[in-house]
Amino acid sequence: MSDVIEVKFEDLGLTKPLEKMTQKELREMCMEKLPQITGASGKSKEELVAIIKELFGIEDTEPTxxxxxxxxxxxxxxxxxxxxxxxxxxxxxxxxxxxxxxxxxxxxxxxxxxxxx
Structure with a gap:
């Protein structure tokens, strides 16, 4: 058996977009639901959002x-x-x-x- 846990983006149960979540919420989500992301407690909000988007293959197509x-x-x-x-x-x-x-x-x-x- 492998230690890799397959998690889908829909299974996270997000109530709001990643960009609107606070740093604390993102860290908690990474530690509880996304074990493949390591060192979440030491990362900034921008880094966490980028890592989560990269993990699930989400691209920013909307210009700021x-x-x-x-x-x-x-x-x-x-x-x-x-x-x-x-x-x-x-x-x-x-x-x-x-x-x-x-x-x-x-x-x-x-x-x-x-x-x-």
Whole structure:
């Protein structure tokens, strides 16, 4: 008899997607239901998700929001760099403050674009 235990992805009884599970939940699942994954207690969430997906042959075909909006994000970051140079060249405090606020708004926009679901 072999020590290899055959486990199907459906047999895990997941209530939510792997990416939405916490690191603690992933570790517990690996230790209890997936004995072929060793060293689960010392791995990060990203490593555990990657190992589980590799084990069951799951591929990520869906692009992330950051990948979808990459062009827009890069344009906004270029604008931010321009504003930072203008801010450095500004002579009075009011002009620097205005540029700082514009940069802050652009930062928030880039974060929102990367986060859109």
């Amino acid at each position: 929001p950051a990948e979808l909006n990459k062009e827009n994000i890069l344009k906004l970051k270029a604008q931010m760099r321009d504003l930072k140079t203008k801010r450095a060249e500004a002579t009075n405090r009011k002009a620097r403050e205005i540029e700082r606020r514009k940069i802050s708004k652009l930062k928030k926009k880039t974060r929102r674009l990367a986060k859109i679901v």
